[in-house]
Amino acid sequence: MAERRVNVGWPEGLHARPASIFVRATMAAGVPVTIGKPDGKAVNAASVLAVLGLGVRGGDEVVLTSTAEGADAALDRLAKLVTEGLEELPDTV
Helix, strand or coil: CCCEEECCCEEEECCHHHHHHHHHHHHHHHHEEECCCCCEEECCCHHHHHHHCCCCCCCCCEEEEECCCCCCHHHHHHHHHHHCCCCCCCCCC
């Protein structure tokens, strides 16, 4: 299982627009990914409602995981997106 622990770079956390950007990047990655807080449950990272339901705030630590082959590269790109709090979906995801 591949895993990345990162702090959320969006000041508003994973709410509305940032959650949408993250979910679109997750779907573009082509591997199943979960996201969760270190002390909580993990949810499907390709579901905007599930991601919003986590209540992740800016600066919170989240855990991205995947058991798929090739997940390391996808998780690296998603971790960078979350950490940097990018406002647009990068072409490289």
